[in-house]
Amino acid sequence: MKQEVSAEIITIGDELLYGQVVDTNSAWMGEELGKIGIKVKQITSISDSPDAIEEALDIAKTRAQVILMTGGLGPTKDDLTKHTLTKYFKTHLQLHQPSLDNVVAIFKKYNRPLTVTNQQQAYLPATCTPILNTLGTAPGMLFEENEHIIVSMPGVPFEMKGMMTNDILPYLQAHFQLPEINHKVIQTIGLGESFLADTISDWEDNLPTNLKLAYLPNLSGVRLRLTGVYNGIDDLEDQMMREVGKLSDLIPEYIFGYGEISLEETVGMLLNGRNYTISTAESCTGGLIGHKLTSVPGSSMYYKGGIIAYDNYVKINELGVEQDILDKYGAVSGEVVRQMAEGVRRKMGTDVGIATSGIAGPGGGTPDKPVGTIWIAYSDATQTIAKKLNYNKSRLLNIEYTALQALNLIRQSLPGPVEE
Amino acid sequence: MKQEVSAEIITIGDELLYGQVVDTNSAWMGEELGKIGIKVKQITSISDSPDAIEEALDIAKTRAQVILMTGGLGPTKDDLTKHTLTKYFKTHLQLHQPSLDNVVAIFKKYNRPLTVTNQQQAYLPATCTPILNTLGTAPGMLFEENEHIIVSMPGVPFEMKGMMTNDILPYLQAHFQLPEINHKVIQTIGLGESFLADTISDWEDNLPTNLKLAYLPNLSGVRLRLTGVYNGIDDLEDQMMREVGKLSDLIPEYIFGYGEISLEETVGMLLNGRNYTISTAESCTGGLIGHKLTSVPGSSMYYKGGIIAYDNYVKINELGVEQDILDKYGAVSGEVVRQMAEGVRRKMGTDVGIATSGIAGPGGGTPDKPVGTIWIAYSDATQTIAKKLNYNKSRLLNIEYTALQALNLIRQSLPGPVEE
Numbered sequence: 001m002k003q004e005v006s007a008e009i010i011t012i013g014d015e016l017l018y019g020q021v022v023d024t025n026s027a028w029m030g031e032e033l034g035k036i037g038i039k040v041k042q043i044t045s046i047s048d049s050p051d052a053i054e055e056a057l058d059i060a061k062t063r064a065q066v067i068l069m070t071g072g073l074g075p076t077k078d079d080l081t082k083h084t085l086t087k088y089f090k091t092h093l094q095l096h097q098p099s100l101d102n103v104v105a106i107f108k109k110y111n112r113p114l115t116v117t118n119q120q121q122a123y124l125p126a127t128c129t130p131i132l133n134t135l136g137t138a139p140g141m142l143f144e145e146n147e148h149i150i151v152s153m154p155g156v157p158f159e160m161k162g163m164m165t166n167d168i169l170p171y172l173q174a175h176f177q178l179p180e181i182n183h184k185v186i187q188t189i190g191l192g193e194s195f196l197a198d199t200i201s202d203w204e205d206n207l208p209t210n211l212k213l214a215y216l217p218n219l220s221g222v223r224l225r226l227t228g229v230y231n232g233i234d235d236l237e238d239q240m241m242r243e244v245g246k247l248s249d250l251i252p253e254y255i256f257g258y259g260e261i262s263l264e265e266t267v268g269m270l271l272n273g274r275n276y277t278i279s280t281a282e283s284c285t286g287g288l289i290g291h292k293l294t295s296v297p298g299s300s301m302y303y304k305g306g307i308i309a310y311d312n313y314v315k316i317n318e319l320g321v322e323q324d325i326l327d328k329y330g331a332v333s334g335e336v337v338r339q340m341a342e343g344v345r346r347k348m349g350t351d352v353g354i355a356t357s358g359i360a361g362p363g364g365g366t367p368d369k370p371v372g373t374i375w376i377a378y379s380d381a382t383q384t385i386a387k388k389l390n391y392n393k394s395r396l397l398n399i400e401y402t403a404l405q406a407l408n409l410i411r412q413s414l415p416g417p418v419e420e
Numbered sequence: 421m422k423q424e425v426s427a428e429i430i431t432i433g434d435e436l437l438y439g440q441v442v443d444t445n446s447a448w449m450g451e452e453l454g455k456i457g458i459k460v461k462q463i464t465s466i467s468d469s470p471d472a473i474e475e476a477l478d479i480a481k482t483r484a485q486v487i488l489m490t491g492g493l494g495p496t497k498d499d500l501t502k503h504t505l506t507k508y509f510k511t512h513l514q515l516h517q518p519s520l521d522n523v524v525a526i527f528k529k530y531n532r533p534l535t536v537t538n539q540q541q542a543y544l545p546a547t548c549t550p551i552l553n554t555l556g557t558a559p560g561m562l563f564e565e566n567e568h569i570i571v572s573m574p575g576v577p578f579e580m581k582g583m584m585t586n587d588i589l590p591y592l593q594a595h596f597q598l599p600e601i602n603h604k605v606i607q608t609i610g611l612g613e614s615f616l617a618d619t620i621s622d623w624e625d626n627l628p629t630n631l632k633l634a635y636l637p638n639l640s641g642v643r644l645r646l647t648g649v650y651n652g653i654d655d656l657e658d659q660m661m662r663e664v665g666k667l668s669d670l671i672p673e674y675i676f677g678y679g680e681i682s683l684e685e686t687v688g689m690l691l692n693g694r695n696y697t698i699s700t701a702e703s704c705t706g707g708l709i710g711h712k713l714t715s716v717p718g719s720s721m722y723y724k725g726g727i728i729a730y731d732n733y734v735k736i737n738e739l740g741v742e743q744d745i746l747d748k749y750g751a752v753s754g755e756v757v758r759q760m761a762e763g764v765r766r767k768m769g770t771d772v773g774i775a776t777s778g779i780a781g782p783g784g785g786t787p788d789k790p791v792g793t794i795w796i797a798y799s800d801a802t803q804t805i806a807k808k809l810n811y812n813k814s815r816l817l818n819i820e821y822t823a824l825q826a827l828n829l830i831r832q833s834l835p836g837p838v839e840e
Contacts, residue, residue: 017460019451020636022444026465031439040437042472045446045463052462059479216440280707280728286714287700287707290728294706297782297815305734307727308700308710314725314768318738348734362717395717 002179005172007033008064009043010056012071012081013155016045025070025160036169037178037229038066048072050084057088061148066172071155073138079121081152082141086125089143093123096130099139106137131167135159142171149175180230182237184244187257187266189221189408196222196254203243203250208234211243219397220263220404221256256411263407264292270414271302271352276380278410279348280306281319281340283331284358284374288403304348309340315357319343332357332369334377334386341379341386352414353379354406358389360398372398376406378413385413422599425592427453428484429463430476432491432501433575436465445490445580456589457598457649458486468492470504477508481568486592491575493558499541501572502561506545509563513543516550519559526557551587555579562591569595600650602657604664607677607686609641609828616642616674623663623670628654631663639817640683640824641676676831683827684712690834691722691772696800698830699768700726701739701760703751704778704794708823724768729760735777739763752777752789754797754806761799761806772834773799774826778809780818792818796826798833805833 009029015021026043033040041063046052053072060067072081086093100122107114121137124130131140131151136159143150151168153160172178188196193215197204204213210231216223226243230236248255257266271278280289280303290306293299307318312331315321320343321336329335337355345353358374365371372391377384389405391398429449435441446463453460461483466472473492480487492501506513520542527534541557544550551560551571556579563570571588573580592598608616613635617624624633630651636643646663650656668675676686691698700710700723710726713719727738732751735741740763741756749755757775765773778794785791792811797804809825811818 016447017450017463018454018634019447019449019460020634022442022447023463024442027436027439027442029439030437034438040439041467043437043443043463043465047461214438214440282707282710284714285711286719286723287702287710287726287728290702290707290730291705291711291819294704294728294730294780295816295819299706300730300784303706304731305728305738306707306730307738308707308725310710310714310720310726311724311768318725318727318767347738348731360714364720396715399711399715 003177005038005066005176005178006041006064007038007066007068008041008060010053010060010067010069011043011045011155012048012053012069013045014048016071017047025155025157028157028161029068029070029164032164032169033066033068033172034227035181035183036173037181038172038176048080050080050087053081053084054088057150065147065149067148067150068168069150069152070160073121073140073152073154079138082125085128085141085143085150085152089125089127089145091125091127094126096122096124096139098132099124099130102132102134102139103137131163133159133163134166135162140167142168180236182228182230182240184226184228184240185259186224186226186244186247186255187221187259187261187263188224188251188254189256189263189404190254191222191251193217193222196224196251200247200250203246207243208239210236211240219400221254253412256408262296263404263411265296267293267407267410268296268299268302270411270416274351274414274416276352276414277302277304277348277350278352278354279304279344279350281344281353281355282306282308283310283315283340283356284360285356285399285403285406286310288399289354289356289406292403292407304350307344307347315340319347330369332359332373332375334375334388337375337377338379338384338386341377342384345379351380352410354410355379356402356406358398358402360395360402362395374398374402376402376409378406378409380413380415382415383413385409423597425458425486425596425598426461426484427458427486427488428461428480430473430480430487430489431463431465431575432468432473432489433465434468436491437467445575445577448577448581449488449490449584452584452589453486453488453592454647455601455603456593457601458592458596468500470500470507473501473504474508477570485567485569487568487570488588489570489572490580493541493560493572493574499558502545505548505561505563505570505572509545509547509565511545511547514546516542516544516559518552519544519550522552522554522559523557551583553579553583554586555582560587562588600656602648602650602660604646604648604660605679606644606646606664606667606675607641607679607681607683608644608671608674609676609683609824610674611642611671613637613642616644616671620667620670623666627663628659630656631660639820641674673832676828682716683824683831685716687713687827687830688716688719688722690831690836694771694834694836696771696834697722697724697769698772698774699724699764699770701764701773701775702726702728703730703735703760703776704780705776705819705823705826706730708819709774709776709826712823712827724770727764727767735760739767750789752779752793752795754795754808757795757797758799758804758806761797762804765799771800772830773797774830775799776822776826778818778822780815780822782815794818794822796822796829798826798829800833800835802835803833805829 128141340355341353361371548561760775761773781791
């Protein structure tokens with residue numbers, strides 16, 4: 001018998017209320033809980049105060065079976081949450097030896113003297129199940145009270161994530177009879193959210209009722225997430241892969257990957273699959289394409305280097321752009337980016353060259369070429385392709401979008417197909 | 421008579437609970453409210469449902485005088501929040517002509533046909549004060565009920581920010597007798613949060629009781645924010661400037677700016693002030709320093725270009741690094757980054773050259789030079805300085821920190837002082 005289980009998240013800390021820290025923990029927890037079939041009903045951020053914690057707990061219990069709390073466990077805050085929970089559950093603190101061993105080991109590793117304050121972090125409410133924190137000194141605590149599961153974790157994101165992944169999520173899956181859930185992520189670029197929705201609306205409208213689609217737009221495009229809940233009849237994985245297949249046939253040119261993969265990783269795989277090398281000639285993007293390409297581990301296999309040709313002098317002297325072409329068409333032109341892409345490819349001896357030149361703003365625009373006028377070019381042994389872009393964003397966004405469009409141009413222009 | 425006014429923020433939307441969107445609105449509102457002297461007591465994120473909205477409002481009114489809500493006002497969600505509030509305040513909808521004119525103007529600007537759904541957005545609860553949305557189609561609503569002020573705004577961050585800045589914050593300041601508050605931001609780099617706190621603890625402990633310090637660590641260092649509340653006696657601005665002066669004398673070498681300024685903007689100002697130009701020679705940072713420098717508007721005044729020398733072949737051919745130096749010391753060495761910084765300076769004809777070479781990881785480490793071993797160098801006409809860094813982070817963080825340290829090395833090494 002499957003259960004509907006709902007959760008509430010309580011994040012503790014004045015720094016959240018004063019806007020010193022953006023609460024990113026809740027969104028991460030909400031997504032992870034959703035993946036195992038638990039729905040978050042409310043997220044509450046409260047002050048570092050026992051009254052606020054007790055009140056939030058009382059109200060949360062009326063709405064949710066699972067209550068996940070983060071924050072207020074650090075040594076400098078005097079373990080406020082821990083003492084409040086000890087009182088709330090009418091219990092007392094006792095030493096948890098594995099947590100003490102953990103604190104001792106961490107201090108030993110960093111060669112620091114163990115303080116009394118940190119030792120006290122290993123004293124936990126007697127009625128809780130301690131959750132070991134292998135990434136920090138504050139242990140987590142799990143309480144079972146009638147039909148409620150109440151968990152307290154540190155607010156440091158990577159410590160919380162470690163506990164959730166290793167302990168809390170598996171515990172919740174074992175404790176409840178949750179529905180079988182599956183997710184498929186399809187990464188797209190090149191169509192805005194509403195155009196994408198229009199293009200795939202027939203497919204989306206005809207999805208089996210146990211499959212739902214979410215549009216998750218980000219800078220580089222729209223992530224599509226298909227979520228399936230087992231309907232008791234069809235094999236869920238088969239059912240979902242069939243729908244992903246249909247979607248892929250519908251918009252093949254806009255899909256750059258499946259699962260959590262970035263555009264720069266896709267480009268890296270495409271280059272590696274062809275044994276190709278690449279170099280960059282960047283004007284308006286100022287090095288961002290190089291940075292994106294080299295953010296991928298192992299990129300030295302295919303990325304050789306680049307010229308940041310911000311000044312026209314550099315375009316001429318380093319990339320071989322011709323002075324008369326510059327004079328005739330201007331630095332922001334198809335002619336110049338073609339010469340830049342070809343020039344860097346020749347100079348660095350790579351199979352592919354990519355180039356950008358544009359007016360990122362806020363200054364530098366003219367009636368002919370307003371801010372946001374940008375040219376990009378791709379060059380390999382058989383072809384050179386130039387493309388004009390027009391953006392109407394802030395300087396930083398114009399730069400960011402141009403770099404992404406340049407990566408996408410590589411993806412679209414590489415000769416293929418190659419077995420990947 | 422000054423009043424203690426407290427606020428509660430309610431953000432509405434299933435996308436927040438499922439983790440599809442991180443709630444950044446609340447932190448921004450919390451910070452802005454703090455600046456005018458209003459304290460946020462709780463942030464609550466709830467589902468797109470009338471019951472959840474009514475329940476959240478009822479509870480919030482027991483805790484706060486000001487309740488700010490965002491979300492649930494878009495046309496696709498059938499103005500859920502608006503209808504719920506109309507019922508909650510026992511009123512009815514009526515046309516607000518300025519809001520209709522605004523919707524009509526927006527559709528005209530984008531040359532789109534005006535839909536009935538969008539026209540309906542101009543119908544607002546009769547008892548509210550409408551807030552014009554010049555940046556979108558959904559107006560805001562302000563309700564006064566006994567001692568409570570309840571405001572509903574769209575969830576789109578820039579629309580919400582526009583309303584807050586133009587209408588809501590001024591309204592709250594006029595409506596309440598808020599204490600006079602002032603803020604000073606001091607930007608530091610080079611000392612971690614706890615070391616910084618130790619270094620300035622005497623100063624901090626001796627601050628007048630009406631001034632408080634907040635540590636706001638981010639990737640590039642620690643932002644210090646001094647908040648002052650008028651004590652009824654001293655001139656607040658004078659009092660705060662005196663303390664900022666003392667702090668500046670205490671840690672001059674770690675302060676790179678005052679107010680909301682970035683490290684790359686500071687470097688740009690220092691270069692401009694000296695009429696200096698700069699070029700970059702990047703290996704492990706792969707273009708990130710160039711990207712940071714050129715993210716500043718007007719950077720073409722001082723940034724000429726760079727070489728991304730990822731492959732050793734590029735270090736030799738483009739930057740004039742000597743083969744025997746490379747063989748003897750390896751690409752990640754003080755000797756090689758010195759030659760890179762000097763080489764790019766010569767090649768690009770700039771006053772300053774900056775260079776990086778290191779092992780960003782996760783692969784490529786050796787017992788001698790583990791992952792995170794990085795060299796950076798600064799070169800100008802009178803000196804070349806190389807510096808070794810050791811990081812123990814992920815690839816992306818190793819790259820990010822290296823770029824920031826390189827910018828900081830420029831700041832520290834430029835000959836000075838120059839009138840800025």
